[in-house]
Amino acid sequence: MSLKGKGAVTGIGETDYMRASPKDAFELQIEASLKAIADAGLSPRDIDGIIPIGITGAPAEAFVTNFGIPDLRFSAITPLGGASGIAALQAAVAAISAGICNHVLIPSGRNVSSGARAGVRIHQMPQFHLVTEFEYPLGAISPAQLYAPMARRHMELYGTTSRQFAEVAIAMREHAILHGNAVMKKPITVEDHQNSRMITDPFRLLDCSLESDGGAALVVSAAERARDMRQPVVEILGVAEGHPDSPSSITQRPDITRLGIAKAAPKAFGMAGVTPEDIQVAEIYDCFTYIVICQLEDMGFCKKGEGGAFVEGGRLRLGGALPTNTHGGLLSQAHMLGMNHIVELVRQLRGQGGRTQVADARLGLATGYGDLGDGALTIMARA
Amino acid sequence: MAAKPEPHETELSRPYWDAARKGVLLIQKCANCGKLRHYPQLVCDRCHSLGVEWVEASGKGEVHSWTVAHHVFHPGFAGEVPYALVTVDLAEGVRALGRLEGMEAGALRLGFPVEAGFHVEENGTPVLRFRPAGTRRNDR
Structure with missing residues (x-):
């Protein structure tokens, strides 16, 4: 049984994104969730499945208690870091298609001042104990330092340049400014990127995503049922997760320029019955500029090694051939573990994209990337 | 410190x-x-x-990739930036991550031959280091 077209995102909700929110992570999750449920035209009591996202995700019980949910039929956790949201879509559609439940809430929200900084959390997670034991004491402290060798090798093998990384950062910033609900609002140039502080070579400050506060949530329902609900129907045509070789150590990975999404992409595109050429809008997980380039290759938008050239010439900007991260992404909107990417994709396909709306967007994708290379990909379409 | x-x-x-x-x-x-x-x-x-x-292990290997930390990610390393971390293909077919010593990171390239050694820190932690091949010194 294929999950193609079985599920739809029927509700989306986001808080304002900012630094130093006065609200704690749970309040942000509740606020985004209530917005998503209202957006779907449902009552909080209609939710009968919950998949909380991220290590600061409140447990399902907290939602049951606060929402007065009478009969929670399904709960799960998808531990793929920034790919968790799309992996949760897969789990939600599977559960709904199997008749287990009807409306799955996928809530997320974080307040980095309360200790959820992406930069330190790997060392708190048991699946990465070998990195903590063998690499942390060397001074390999941050994900930036674990991912930078992937980018460096790509540059050495294929001639990818820091100025090509800048193309990604500039496109995200342009979109964030237009979008409005974004942390970063000052335009940047290639020179700004090149002059920004080196963090860990080859990543400069403007190659790195934000630490920000906010919440984002989704409601997933059966596509059949979505037709009678409040919003234009956005169907999940394809969805898959992929785990890289050597998932708990990048150092030991045979090919460090290949991410988990390379395994997910053929499954998701195959399920949807479309190819990269068909995609009109893309929301690509962008914890670092290079990770966007690598995913474009791993999904088949171009060949391995050609991603740097692919993003040149404004291809990712509005008006380009592949408008990408029309919300500004993790680089310029907010770091919502990729949940903001899914919200934005749905908004685009509904035609509710506002000033960053891609004209006539009917088919698009969102990706997730997490931890040490987990990947996930969903392809959605307006019905 | x-x-x-x-x-x-x-x-x-x-x-x-x-x-x-x-x-x-x-x-x-x-x-x-x-x-x-x-x-x-x-x-x-x-x-x-x-x-x-x-x-x-022989300790011999070739550089697979690297990164040079400029930001102080942890206060314990404040006095050491910039420092390079090198991913090395050991001759035995497995990889190791270590600190680069004995050369400038700017001269690194893929396949650069290196050899391993340990430096024991004041806190007793042995830190794996890689130097250009043929320049190993014993600093146990």
Whole structure:
């Protein structure tokens, strides 16, 4: 049984994104969730499945208690870091298609001042104990330092340049400014990127995503049922997760320029019955500029090694051939573990994209990337 | 100066750290099929045997990739930036991550020949270091 077209995102909700929110992570999750449920035209009591996202995700019980949910039929956790949201879509559609439940809430929200900084959390997670034991004491402290060798090798093998990384950062910033609900609002140039502080070579400050506060949530329902609900129907045509070789150590990975999404992409595109050429809008997980380039290759938008050239010439900007991260992404909107990417994709396909709306967007994708290379990909379409 | 993070050894990895403190780089070898593996794991991913031996690595390898930290990610390293971390293909077919010494990171390239050594920090932590091949000195 294929999950193609079985599920739809029927509700989306986001808080304002900012630094130093006065609200704690749970309040942000509740606020985004209530917005998503209202957006779907449902009552909080209609939710009968919950998949909380991220290590600061409140447990399902907290939602049951606060929402007065009478009969929670399904709960799960998808531990793929920034790919968790799309992996949760897969789990939600599977559960709904199997008749287990009807409306799955996928809530997320974080307040980095309360200790959820992406930069330190790997060392708190048991699946990465070998990195903590063998690499942390060397001074390999941050994900930036674990991912930078992937980018460096790509540059050495294929001639990818820091100025090509800048193309990604500039496109995200342009979109964030237009979008409005974004942390970063000052335009940047290639020179700004090149002059920004080196963090860990080859990543400069403007190659790195934000630490920000906010919440984002989704409601997933059966596509059949979505037709009678409040919003234009956005169907999940394809969805898959992929785990890289050597998932708990990048150092030991045979090919460090290949991410988990390379395994997910053929499954998701195959399920949807479309190819990269068909995609009109893309929301690509962008914890670092290079990770966007690598995913474009791993999904088949171009060949391995050609991603740097692919993003040149404004291809990712509005008006380009592949408008990408029309919300500004993790680089310029907010770091919502990729949940903001899914919200934005749905908004685009509904035609509710506002000033960053891609004209006539009917088919698009969102990706997730997490931890040490987990990947996930969903392809959605307006019905 | 703030304390640096120390490795939390496990039963599985203790032979590695005991040897490292003596300046010796050990890697696991499957007692059944002979496959070498690193970092330490309980089970051989080829034959699924739990039997394990430890063998001394030659320390010779080639640079697979690298990064140079400029930002102070941890106060314990504040006095060391910029410092380079090198990912090395060891001659035995496994990889290791170590600190670069004895050369400028700007001269690195893929395949650059290096050799391993350990430097024992004041806190007792043996830190794996890679130098250009042929320049090894004993600093146990």
